[in-house]
Amino acid sequence: MSSCLFCRIASADIPAKVIYQDADLVAFEDINPQAPLHCLVIPRRHIGTLNDMTPEDATLVGTMHYRAAQIARERGYADGGFRTVINCNADAGQTVFHIHLHLLAGRRLGWPPG
Template sequence: MPESDCLFCKIRDGLIPAKVVYQDENCLAFEDINPQAPTHVLFIPRKHIATVNDITAEDRELVGSLYIGAAKLARERGHADTGYRVVMNTQRDAGQTVFHIHLHLLAGRTLHWPPG
């Protein structure tokens, strides 16, 4: 998919509105429009990367910044001690529906395993 057709690139570029809750030089985070927990935030890299399969060694810092941002927001929202989940789906069978990598931060309720 070309970057110009990517939903998350359009959010990143301000072409589609989103409730942004965190951002830094590497990533942007916004509330999920179909939340699966009281806290459900998506962290995306500013660089378009379609799937985990497309991450390169040069993307280490970029991808790491998604986790750093998620941990920071979890602390700010009071979930660091009670617990939270971060997950990144890869390809359709795993539930990836937007092909721009994104880290889900889920918290605010008891999360069971396996997730489904």
């Protein structure tokens, strides 16, 4: 999708502070961080929302979570704890309609969120 911000980041048409990438995923720092570690993990393939997933996408979303845990471990936050969040649609706070997992760590995170 040529107009999708995250598709354009995944294809390197728009610069981002990429911290991980492979054939399926890209992880980059959030431009408005809410914690000392706040990055987004996205699939390279466009999936608008969790509602748009197919059964074949389940493994990809699991891999997004696995990669987030690896990033938290590499950055030294795994033992202290971290949060992963995927918002689905506007009422939940999704503003870019390309699924993305927020990884937040490095400060105490309240519950319930927002």
